[in-house]
Amino acid sequence: MRALVPIAALLMAAAVAASAPLSSAEADRLATEALHAQDTGVCNIHHIRMQKKTVPIHWGLVVIEEPHYSAHLSQFPHAREYVNGGCEYDAKENKAKHWRYVCPACKRAEWQWALKHRNLDEAKWILEHSKT
Numbered sequence: 001m002r003a004l005v006p007i008a009a010l011l012m013a014a015a016v017a018a019s020a021p022l023s024s025a026e027a028d029r030l031a032t033e034a035l036h037a038q039d040t041g042v043c044n045i046h047h048i049r050m051q052k053k054t055v056p057i058h059w060g061l062v063v064i065e066e067p068h069y070s071a072h073l074s075q076f077p078h079a080r081e082y083v084n085g086g087c088e089y090d091a092k093e094n095k096a097k098h099w100r101y102v103c104p105a106c107k108r109a110e111w112q113w114a115l116k117h118r119n120l121d122e123a124k125w126i127l128e129h130s131k132t
Contacts, residue, residue: 022070034077043078043103050078050101057085057098068122071113078103079110 022030033044041050062084064072072079083098107130114126 021066022073027070027073030073030077034073037078038101041101043101043106045075045077045109046103046105048103048105050103052099053081053102054097054099055082055102057094057096058082059085059087059089059094061087064122067117068113068120072110075113076103076106076110079106 030044037044037050041052042048043050078101080100081102083100085093110126111130114123114130117123118127
């Protein structure tokens, strides 16, 4: 079975493509803490217990550009209710159950960020797809 692409790798690839206000060291630290939080179930930003949810898998290249990249890492790293499957579709993996911890405070922070940045494509997607 092919391993799912870790979100930290995707986020770091996006950081290279964007001129991030976060330093590389800070982005690395936040991404590492976010991965650890997915193991513990406690949000690394809000320090509260997260909800374990069964989520769908999304396929394709993930590009997170500024200012969404920095906001995602520093304000709402656990708002996403899907896992990234990578660029190559895998029918077996697509049928498997996937889970992740979702932080309700991250969801609220993401929504507030999107409201403040309505003109950005990322914000439009969040506002259209969020479960509020």
